[in-house]
Amino acid sequence: MQTNDKSGVTEYLASSKRYETMTYNRTGKSGVLLPAISLGLWHNFGFIDNIQNGRDILRCAFDHGMTHFDLANNYGPPYGSAEENFGTILKKDFRSYRDELFIASKAGYDMWPGPYGDFGSRKYLMASIDQSLKRMGLDYVDIFYHHRPDPNTPLEETMGALADIVRQGKALYVGISNYEHEDTGKAAEILKRLNVPFILHQARYSMFDRWVEGGLLNTLEQNGVGCIAFSPLAQGLLTDKYLNGIPKDSRAAKDLTYLNVEDVNSHIEKVQLLAKVAKERGQKLSQMAIAWILRQPQVASVLIGASSSNQLKENLKALNNLKFTSDELELINKIIS
Numbered sequence: 001m002q003t004n005d006k007s008g009v010t011e012y013l014a015s016s017k018r019y020e021t022m023t024y025n026r027t028g029k030s031g032v033l034l035p036a037i038s039l040g041l042w043h044n045f046g047f048i049d050n051i052q053n054g055r056d057i058l059r060c061a062f063d064h065g066m067t068h069f070d071l072a073n074n075y076g077p078p079y080g081s082a083e084e085n086f087g088t089i090l091k092k093d094f095r096s097y098r099d100e101l102f103i104a105s106k107a108g109y110d111m112w113p114g115p116y117g118d119f120g121s122r123k124y125l126m127a128s129i130d131q132s133l134k135r136m137g138l139d140y141v142d143i144f145y146h147h148r149p150d151p152n153t154p155l156e157e158t159m160g161a162l163a164d165i166v167r168q169g170k171a172l173y174v175g176i177s178n179y180e181h182e183d184t185g186k187a188a189e190i191l192k193r194l195n196v197p198f199i200l201h202q203a204r205y206s207m208f209d210r211w212v213e214g215g216l217l218n219t220l221e222q223n224g225v226g227c228i229a230f231s232p233l234a235q236g237l238l239t240d241k242y243l244n245g246i247p248k249d250s251r252a253a254k255d256l257t258y259l260n261v262e263d264v265n266s267h268i269e270k271v272q273l274l275a276k277v278a279k280e281r282g283q284k285l286s287q288m289a290i291a292w293i294l295r296q297p298q299v300a301s302v303l304i305g306a307s308s309s310n311q312l313k314e315n316l317k318a319l320n321n322l323k324f325t326s327d328e329l330e331l332i333n334k335i336i337s
């Protein structure tokens, strides 16, 4: 919702109905409830993007009960710019709503030159959290993740750094991302010993990438940790976007990331079949793709991206139909396997 103050500046007042339609799920065995659909700022929030569009998306998200915003030190481009833009918008629009928000950041990928700006050393993580807080203008983040496993740093060192970040009051909870199930179990043991609230594992999960079903979801359940599933739309493939070709302004056309024209071409037949199943259910493909992930009890939230508030509104309607018949699930399985 927007109102104009006397000076003509657009002031944001959150919708009074913001908690009426969202579903909130408990993350593992923690006290934290997350919206079933959360917003990620990996794309569309960097200095190369239109900040007013990003602001519209964030306002729309919060107006619909999306209380969880996911960032990382290297989101942009350039690196750091998504956090900086988010900080600017937060200051203007969301300062008075800080306690209604659950904000995440991460470190683990290449961030600054030299040996101390990548992977999982204590040196990197301790510096990175300070940089992230400064860019966003925050005293603390709600959750801080180690973004990817580091094969060369002892797990004790990385988990120890996460624990100290919590003890210093710079994060309330910790998480890990992209860890296989064996290392996730080990990380959970260390963090338990350190008495640190490890509540979320952030993992890629979509109809086109089901690796989490091979053990990770069970490990999370055994350890009382929730899953937050990223790229549930396979970066836009699992929407109506590519049904009639590759739009110029799409992620695949920009070729900035891991989704390219070949990926679209090699998946399009399956996408068309899945779109038909969604239609039979009275849904858009994006809505069915989100609902399909939310059927897993370990998944606390589905973490989507959006390049416009209209996409966001369309995706939020997934919550209107989360149930699948066994016939539908079988048909989907047949198409995607």
Ligand SMILES: NC(=O)c1ccc[n+]([C@@H]2O[C@H](COP(=O)([O-])OP(=O)(O)OC[C@H]3O[C@@H](n4cnc5c(N)ncnc54)[C@H](OP(=O)(O)O)[C@@H]3O)[C@@H](O)[C@H]2O)c1
Pocket (backbone or CB within 6 Å): 039, 040, 041, 042, 043, 070, 071, 147, 177, 178, 202, 203, 230, 231, 232, 233, 234, 235, 236, 237, 239, 240, 241, 249, 250, 251, 252, 286, 303, 304, 305, 306, 307, 310, 311, 312, 314, 315
């Ligand atoms: N932990 C990690 O390693 C990791 C890795 C990747 C992502 N993430 C997190 O997960 C978040 C989501 O990732 P993602 O952006 O890849 O997720 P996604 O939801 O699979 O893809 C989002 C993209 O799909 C397109 N889209 C979304 N809704 C649409 C609709 N209704 N109709 C048509 N197109 C639609 C848009 O792309 P167009 O630009 O083409 O419109 C949008 O930017 C990220 O922002 C980040 O926070 C974490």
